[in-house]
Amino acid sequence: MERRERYDPEDLEHLLLERGYDELLEEERAFVLRHLSGRAEYESMRLLLHTVRQEERAHPPLEADPAVREHLLATFRAQHRPRPWGIWLNSVKAALWPEQASAFWRPALAVASLAVVVTVSVIGLRSWSDAPENAVAVVHEEKNVRPAAPLNEVTAPVTAPPAPASGAAQQSFKDTDAAVGTFSPSIAAGEVADAAELPSTAAVPAMDERATLQADLDLAKVPAASAAPIQADSSTLFGAQPGHVVTESELATNMSTANATGAVSKAWTSKGKKREEKERRGRADDGADAPAATDATAYVGLLRATW
């Protein structure tokens, strides 16, 4: 079997360093001659190699200038001098913007956690501050309530038990009641103040005229003595409505009608208003004269029930 030689210059280098051409074995010489021309070349290379190595050993080693060392140490110290702000900024940058994209979940998680904490803190702080026991001072809304004394003075003599009345009677006065803000003794002073929407200044004279016309009928049958103690001023009822004094007849008309029909409490509710509106439409369909006759009968019955 033929032996295959492989090219290995390191082996040749080893031979050049260790043995002369005459000292080579037959196999080694054959190997050398396969790559070199002959003895002369082998010996030349061998001596050159020895000379280079000897020269290197004989050559004094070079030493760097001490200034180089000092300069390098100064550079190293300057580079590694502790810089707190630089370290802090580097850590912030590394935390918020990592070099690897796969590590971005960490700053994302941190920012999301911070957002959740801030949101919960704000919500909790607001709820805590809204608690009344934590308030430094509680502000109550003061309603514009009329003095109770004049109301009581007015309402006491005209108090009467509510009597059932026909729908026509209620209808005849409901417009006035709704517009003026019907006063009823059964309604507390505070309730009146809360519920009554004071009419505009333009609507008041018209309502007064109507109330006067209606009162003409009532006053003919109402004893004057009973109306005597009733004193009222429009400023009491309408607050900032100057120049109009409620007459006794007006007040009596309003009071008596409202008490008789019992529509006062209902008139303020939107439900009652809707129902009355519906009834009014129904009556309008029946005929134009019917309401007038019905109203007259209702007034008589109303006054009788009152007195």
Add this chain to the structure above:
Amino acid sequence: MGLFRTDHIGLSDERLMELIVRGDERAFTALYDRYQRKLLAYFHRMLWSDRERAQDFLQELFTKIAQRPQSYDPARPFSTWLYSVANNMCKNEYRRVGTRKAAAVHLKAETDRVDALHGVEVDRERFRRRLEDELDRLEPDHKATFVMRYHEDMAIKEIAGAFGISEGTVKSRLFYTLKKLAERLNEFDPRLLSHGTARTIRP
């Protein structure tokens, strides 16, 4: 205090680099002391025997280490990485200086050196100068391979790692470089040079 001090002299190059990254000045000093002679000699051989230039390159190389120690790849042996950086610096210098200027620099350096000698040493110095001339005529990689192997006594494996080539390629480079130099320097009798009685073989 001395009980807790690290003996930097016995540490490996890689361990010293780890300490340098952390800012250990003594590790940097130990590494510099370990390699400054070898690298200065390497730069001296590679840069036309210009001592000042070799010193500048040595300083530049260790400045890089001081400023950016993170650039070292711990997966590689430190000596391999160090010589690869040094070799790249020399290649850049070759490109920067150019052939003519390099020859001029070399000639001046040799003239100054020979003028300082006399007697028997002259022939030996002439042989060295001729050897360096022939080395400069080689390809930079072949020259660096020769210098690393026969001047720096680096192993074949280390040289292969520094150049990023196979060991077989390194051996091949060495063989043909030695063969070429022997042909070009056959006018000298190395045997006589090695014995101290220098004599030029005339054709």
